[in-house]
Amino acid sequence: MKFAIQVNEGPYQHQASDTAFQFAKAAIENGHEIMRVFFYHDGVNNASRFTLPPQDDRHVVNNWASLNIKDADGEPELVVCIAAALRRGMLDESEATKNSIEGNNLHPAFRISGLGQLIEAGIQSDRLVVFGD
Amino acid sequence: MLHTVNKSSFERNSLQTCLNTIDDSSVILFIEDGVINAANNTKSSMIADLATQGRVFALQGDVEARGISSKLADNIKLVDYAGFVDLVVKHGTAVSWV
Amino acid sequence: MATKKFMYLNRRSSFGTVYAIESLEVVLIAAAFEQDVSLAFMDDGVYQIVEGQNSDGIGMKNFSKTFHALGDYDINKLYVSKESLEERGLTESDLMPLVYEDEDDDWAEKPSIKIVTNDELTAIMSEQDVCLSF
Amino acid sequence: MAQICGADVDEEGFLVNLKDWTREIAIEMGKSDEIDLENEEAELYSERWEVLNLLRDYFEEYQIAPAVRVLTKAVGKKLGKDKGNSKYLYTLFPYGPGKQGCKFAGLPKPTGCI
Structure with a gap:
């Protein structure tokens, strides 16, 4: 079965992204497809490559990256909402350049895109599951 | 439908609102702090009937993490993450009561 | 593209958290996908559409005005929980008069808001393909 | 950051602070x-301002920039049926x-940019 996941909360603040990750992992291990994970609200913070948890804690961002969720063309399907991301200072190289900001913090396993990607995921998946607060 | 609830009824009314709008064929899964609703406490009567019908589940990892494995209310079924996935597959549209 | 039934569950008031405004942002984008969209307002979510919101004093944008645009975006199914209103001492007259123009009825102006009981809401929810919670 | 008449604009030329807008x-x-948009004798001068004013009114009323199809509908309703089509609006504003x-009207980028 084809799943889509929406994650609404940031890592470490709320369990939502951990639960979503465990769900996605279990789905993949049981032969299902995660066609897209869409990060919205503070969920966009799951994509920061600057995340440095202490050694005895789980690494939420790397956990997501380890799932290797991509489309047929190899594009990441860990999708960060652009409107929510820009508001919260989550930038990829292209957005940083466009806005004349030095540096960028988006982990390469993720990509930034529009809210339409969430609706499209709802249309194309068999089930969309929301994890939030 | 599968209704997930991730809040304790002592904190928010998510479970009550879920119960107000759940149809006869749907099931409830408690996750995160929602598993507090699966413990035997003064609010257990909220879900007693549904539990008797075998329609109340709780995520095992969250139950154990919160130290309530031995204090579960009657007829609560425990599932792991794979069981969560199966519930979503089996029950159609998933509704999250956050 | 296939048409699915999307429901947006709004259970929190306007300004205390970001969920209300970012929910509305999704709804406006969703309109372009020509899906069957409905919005449910339950619990404190009913406060999102009460008349007379003024956010000048808190330095935040008064996005309650945007609900009036939903009709133009062909989003005209706004279900409001009767029980949630009653619990909060509110009635339909406390809500913004949100309307749409019905293309199939010579563009007659019709109310978008429908007050529904829990049982009616249960039936509506049962038909949905996708439920997004905010 | 680029500026127009002393006001900051982003990389696509939109105002950064909408309150900065002037004619x-x-x-x-x-x-x-x-x-x-300056010379009243210029071709389509009043037609363009008619739509720009409508956009400003729309934003004031609804707090969002309308998606194109919503703008088209609003133009048809307020400025006349013959104007409520995208061909006419593209004649006025060829870049969309x-x-x-x-x-031009000092609004944020429209919702519906997917």
Whole structure:
């Protein structure tokens, strides 16, 4: 079965992204497809490559990256909402350049895109599951 | 439908609102702090009937993490993450009561 | 593209958290996908559409005005929980008069808001393909 | 950051602070797109301002920049049926009535940019 996941909360603040990750992992291990994970609200913070948890804690961002969720063309399907991301200072190289900001913090396993990607995921998946607060 | 609830009824009314709008064929899964609703406490009567019908589940990892494995209310079924996935597959549209 | 039934569950008031405004942002984008969209307002979510919101004093944008645009975006199914209103001492007259123009009825102006009981809401929810919670 | 008449604009030429908008800014933005919003005798001058004013009114009323199809509908309703089509609006704003129109009118980028 084809799943889509929406994650609404940031890592470490709320369990939502951990639960979503465990769900996605279990789905993949049981032969299902995660066609897209869409990060919205503070969920966009799951994509920061600057995340440095202490050694005895789980690494939420790397956990997501380890799932290797991509489309047929190899594009990441860990999708960060652009409107929510820009508001919260989550930038990829292209957005940083466009806005004349030095540096960028988006982990390469993720990509930034529009809210339409969430609706499209709802249309194309068999089930969309929301994890939030 | 599968209704997930991730809040304790002592904190928010998510479970009550879920119960107000759940149809006869749907099931409830408690996750995160929602598993507090699966413990035997003064609010257990909220879900007693549904539990008797075998329609109340709780995520095992969250139950154990919160130290309530031995204090579960009657007829609560425990599932792991794979069981969560199966519930979503089996029950159609998933509704999250956050 | 296939048409699915999307429901947006709004259970929190306007300004205390970001969920209300970012929910509305999704709804406006969703309109372009020509899906069957409905919005449910339950619990404190009913406060999102009460008349007379003024956010000048808190330095935040008064996005309650945007609900009036939903009709133009062909989003005209706004279900409001009767029980949630009653619990909060509110009635339909406390809500913004949100309307749409019905293309199939010579563009007659019709109310978008429908007050529904829990049982009616249960039936509506049962038909949905996708439920997004905010 | 680039500026127009002393006001900051982003990489696509939209105002950073919407409160900065003045008629002069709109005129300057027009010049860089080779559209005359200054000279009343210019071709389509009043037609363009009619739509820009409508956009500003729309934003004031609803707090959002309308998607193109919503703008088209609103133009048809307020300015006459013959004007409520995208062909007409593209004649006025060749780079897109949503994008270019909203930029000149000092609105944020329209919702519906997917």
